[in-house]
Amino acid sequence: MIKAILIFNNHGKPRLSKFYEHYSEDTEQQIIRETFHLVSKRDENVCNFLEGGLLIGGSDNKLIYRHYATLYFVFCVDSSESELGILDLIQVFVETLDKCFENVCELDLIFHVDKVHNILAEMVMGGMVLETNMNEIITQIDAQNKMEKSEAGIAGAPARAVSAVKNMNLPEMPRNINIGDISIKVPNLPSFK
């Protein structure tokens, strides 16, 4: 079972946290901090698995993570999940985000936390993997979005929106916002024989 899904950026700012088991508010924050601490000090060329910290529940649990540009995607799972399977699930998740947001970046995750949660809910339900097929997930999300559009009715003023955001002063945000290598597939391995 998946115990928790965390996304945070290189500075440890949480961008999404979803717990499938109940922890107190304080423990959750502590888990996020501890996980960031564990994950962030690892090099790029080491394995993507980490034996769980004391906090999230001892030896049975492990952290499986991927690092994309500015963001860390961390899944905390117990022994009933396949490590490599989850690793690819993260990839599917990110690819799906990329499709839904058209070239996803950290800002998308900040401004559309609810959408990201909705996408996640189509993949993982109550800690169990529900769907791994990207197209299926997108179909579900689209169906929901259609309702949204029909409800919203007349289009607003996109131009105003853009200018509003442009005027907005974002001193720190712009750094590494675009995740350039988001669509990079897992590099193929040399022939396995």
Place this chain on the structure above:
Amino acid sequence: MSDVVEKTLSALPSLLSLDSQPGAGKLSSTSKLGSLIRNITELTSKHEEEKLIKRELAALKEQVSSPNTTMKQMREAMVRAIYCEMLGYEASFTYIHAIKLAQQGTVLEKRVGYLAVSLFLNESHDLLLLLVNTVLKDLQSSNLIEVCMALTVVSQVFPKDMIPAILPVVEEKLTHPKEIIRRKAVLALYKFYLIAPNQVQHIHAKFRKALCDKDPGVMTASLHIYLQLIKESPDMYKELTGSFVTILKQVVGGKLPIDFNYHSVPAPWLQIQLLRILGLLGREDQSTSELMYDVLDESLRRAEMNHNITYAILYECVKAIYSIYPKSELCEKAAKCIGNFVLSPKINLKYLGLKALTYVVQQDANLALQHQMTIIECLDHPDLIIKKETLELLFRITNTQNVTVIVEKMLGFLKLSNDDYTIVDLVGKVAELAEKYAPDNEWFIQTMNEVFSFGGDMMQPDIPNSFLRLLAEGCESAEESRQLRLYAVDSYLAVLQKDSAHLPQRFLQIISWVLGEYSHLKEGLDVQEVRQLLMKLLDRKGVTTETRCWVLSSLMKLCEGPGADEMAQELVERWGSSLDPLLRQQAQELLCLSLDKDLRTRTLPLATTWDGLEVDSSLSFLDGFVAEALAAGAAPYKPPHQRQQEQCQEKALSLEPYGLSLPVSLSSCSLTDRQSPTLLSMSSGQSGNSTEPSNKAGSSKLNLEGVKRVWGKEGYLPHREVPEESAPVEEASSAVQSSSQQGGASDKSSMAHTEPVEQDKEKQQLASSLFVGLGSHNATSLMGKSETPSQRFRRKPRTQVSTSSSVTSEKSDSSHSSRSTVDSFLYGSLLEEEPVLPQPNTSHTPRVTTANGSSETKTQSFIPTNGTFEGEEAEEEEEEPTQTENDITSVTAHRTKQGSLIMNSDMVIVQPTMWSDQPKDWSQDDSGDLLSSGSDTHMETSPLLLLPADLRDLPHSNINTLAADQSLLLSSCHVYRDDALVLVIFLSNSGETPIQEIAVQLNCEQLEVASLRGNVIDTLDGLGTSVCRYTLVMDGAHTQVEMTGTVSYQAGPGHTQTLPFSSKLSLADFIRPLVITTEEYGKLWLSFSHDVKQNLKLLKGDRDPLVTTLDALKETLQLHIVDIIGSEGIVACRLLQGAPCLLHCRIHGDSLAVWLRSSLPGLPDCVLYYCQKALLEH
């Protein structure tokens, strides 16, 4: 920098384009959230962030509580609240609005509302109750999206007690035409199964249907359930093996639609699940395993492509192959696969390869041998995780020959790591290896020193405990143990002479104990020098009180020879007035002992041996003292729980406003009090504290913390005998093979590397030292950790101290054992303060204590029974009713006269205090009843007459046969006593010849079992019948418990036979009516927190359906109907004399809505189950 900004801005429109359609409302929201985020990013400190969020939350609060806020704005506010919560700031005022949003909004708002609810609330949050109806409505909605959302929220957060309300609707969804709905419903049911397995028991058949669903997605979802079920009980699902194999075959063969492919691998996640299930099913089962050989082989073959996900499948495949009954061809292929993993340059695969090796190496050590060079390389890998995994692997292949190298590697790793989890884990492993395989004393002590200094105060407490025990018990040869101790002394002196400021407390404690106990072994060592070192320790800052106590007690042992008196004087001056009672007490003891040399040599003899220790658990040596004190007018001793109870009664009102006026809560109150007495004398409280950690850990191990462990909170601490692993040791064959293996190993490695450079040579040396002794012939004996290794430190088999009760001293008292005497002398006024009576400790004594009764009576014996003291009499009367055999039977006898509660449930409440009200009567009618209930009644008499006279009038079940063999027939009868279930077992000799030495044993983990009488019978004449009885008490709620037992007897001389039997008891056997008034019911109802609701079948009869139904329940379940008002009825019962369970029944359409509440978690569930059953069977 500027181009980065530009890039961002160019990205923004595309980001905003998503929002452009929703329109103006959305725009303002974006800017609000946007400005929040912008402000946050501008901040430089955490403090500023806090301030900002506080302001934001205030604004939010205003917004959500304003009536003018539209749904859309609310939606936006909710997203902001989510953001704040994610950053760790509580926004609890929005919770209710999140629920409102989910209740009232349109689909769009609902989605945000549900999302917020699932992020904010947890399963036990009260507000969730408000959501139940909304979920129910949405589940029945015609809008698919609403149904989906409801199912999602249900599987995320849903109150356990409310599951019955929506269960039928969710079940219905299993047949929904849309596969996505079916799939979500399956997962929701799985979630229900995880949190409340009782409630979904009836739909297992539907799970099976889901497994056969025409849509592969639904089938995949159902595998989650099956994986869990099979993990719990593989035997129940063996017949499904064929289906799983067929499914996997089809998936592997590419029969699934192309949609299910991921990187052209057909449904990889599905394959992984199936392989796991197969691995579980085939474990140790040849016939089942044979079914899957083919498909595993095919999976291995097919999965040879080059994507990450195929490796995931391969890994699972390999694991499955090694889990099931082995087939050599497959294992070979799998081994090759593991090799590829280990050798892979991809680090993730290397990690998994090592994991697989670790798993496999227990079956096939050769595999590790093949990859030894890779393993060596991994030891130096820059990635700590890989290193750690390698050490784990090495841990599994450790033997006497490579232990030094492996432990060295582990210690090296320990030096580098700073993560607590790793340290605790590794330290434990090193200690285990050191104890098992240590080559010599020196190494062992050195290694343990490292363990203690690294492990510090975090490590498992049993490591120092077992180390000290090993030292104290010694090895098989006396000389050997002497050497070991001597070496320890040497080494610790050296440690203390160096800078020891950084040493952890635990290590200091060990050092001081060893020095105190064994420093006399070292010839020519000046005691003063040791004392000096220890005194220095005593005065150092940062040393805890606990450690100081250890040091003081060591100094006490060293209080001999020149300068001893001065030292004692100095210590007493320094610590005799310490604020800490423990230290003060130690100092006082020191003073006493230093003054009285005789006492000292008697209490602290040199070279205490373990075997000679005899503990007088009944403290009989104190009898005279107690008698004298009592004669002098001292108050008699009262056990802590009793004192507590008395105190409780005094303050009854302030403690529990409602409960205490009722008999029910009184009894439950005394139960809890026993575990948490607050009225304790200082010293016993202290020592109680020091034992607590080990009690919590449930370890039956030595506890060496603190100094005095003889006294605990509950009085004399009972001590459980640890079954010694007196390992019969055969010298492992490894030593013999070592030389040849060593040769073989290095041969192989040199072949692998034709051009050995310098570095390689080193590695090969390492390899040969690591893998020495690993080989095919001795593989099994090396690998199985459970098998007896050739242990250096063999403990002497200890004679079990057999006392009638399970109360013996704590083992750790090797050094202090005799000191308990001293303690008792020192506590001058101990009668009132100190627990003198060994009190059977509920949390310590094993549950099944047939000897319990006898130990009880024994312990009481040292209260003079001449009855001169009023107080003493009073005490006996107030004794817990269930404590002594006499009490129970007499109480029963007393009750019988009044008629049983169950037989006539309208009778008066039996107050627990009743026992003290009529003290004299029962001792009189006691004797007659007891005597007549003896054995040897003949079979010809009606079985009912066989029942002991005092039980005959109580309600009882029919007599059932339990077991029988050629000479003995066992039958049983349940007698429902108010405070317990009495199990009467009839032993009938079916032959003519007498049977000798019959002994009955009964076990049940969930129940408290106490033998009343007759479980040991010397002779049973031909055709004779004997009766033995047990009282069974249920404390927790269990729907059904199984008890097992054996009867052993001698049919002929010297020919012992055993007859096993087992029987099941249901909760219904333990339910008793609770007679209370409607008013009391109302009060109780409010004070209970555990509840369950469900709709039950309503029985139709000629009378009012409610009355008919309740009567039916009363008939089968011993409930008490408190009142019936219109269409509502209230019913009460309780678990024996313990927790009450209240039922509130209301006619609701065609069914009976029942709401159960109790103070005991789980009880409502269980009672509901039996109500349901009773009505269905009616």
